[in-house]
Amino acid sequence: MNQTAESLAAIDDKLSQRHIDLDPSGYFLIYLDREAGLICAKHFTNIIDDRGLAVDPETGKVIPAKGKVERTHSTLFTAKTAKELCVKIFEETQPCPVTLLDHAAYLGREFLRAEMALISGTDYIQD
Template sequence: MDLIVDDLTTIDNKLSQRHIDLDPAGYFIIYLDLHERLIYAKHFTNVIDERGLAVDPETGKVIPARGKVERTQTTVFSGRTAKELCVKIFEETQPCPVSFLDHAAYLGREFVRAEVALVMEKEYVQD
C-alpha cells in the first residue's frame, strides 16, 4: 500500500511542476473555514501580458506566484463540497470565470483536496 501511495505522490509532484498557460479569465485563491465548515474560492481578474505573466489590470504590475499580494477579489464563492462549488462556478455563474479547460480541471482537483481536508479537519494548502 505504501508503495502505491509513494508512486502516486511522485507522479502528482512531477505533474505539479509542468508549465501551464495562465487563464486570461483570472485565478482563484482557495481556502477553508473549519469553523464554518466551508470551502472558499476567491476569484481575481488578471491580464496576461506578452511574456505570459499575469498582470494586475488596475496597476499593470506583474502578480507574483508566491507571497502576499494585496488585491480585491471580484467574487467569493463558497460551498460545503467540491461539487457544490463546481456547480456554482461552472454552471450558475455567467459569464463563467474560467475560460481554459485545464484550469477547470485543476480547480476540480483542488476543490476535492480541500473537501477531504475539511472532512478530516486538516490543513489545506493550495497546489
C-alpha cells in the same frame, strides 16, 4: 502493477512542476472556513501580458506566483462540497470565470482536496 501512495504522490509532484498557461479570466485562491464548514474560493481578475505573465488590471504590475499580494478579489464563492462549488462557478455564474479546460480540471481537483481536508481535519494547502 502495485502502486504505492508514495509512487502516486511522486507522479503528481512531478506534474505540479510543469508549465501551464494562465487563464486570461483570472485565478482563484482556495481556503477553508472550518467554523462555517465551507470551502472558499476567491476569484481575482487578471490580464495576461505578451510574456504570458499575469498582470493586475488596475496597476499593470506583474502578479507574483509566490508571496503575499495585496489585491481585492472580484468574487467570493463558497460551498460545503467540491461539487456544490463547481456547480456555482461553472454552471450558475455567467459569464463563467474560467475559460481554460485545464484550469477547470485543476480547480475540480483542488476543490476535492479541500473537501477531503475539511472532512478529515487535516491542513489544506493549494497546489
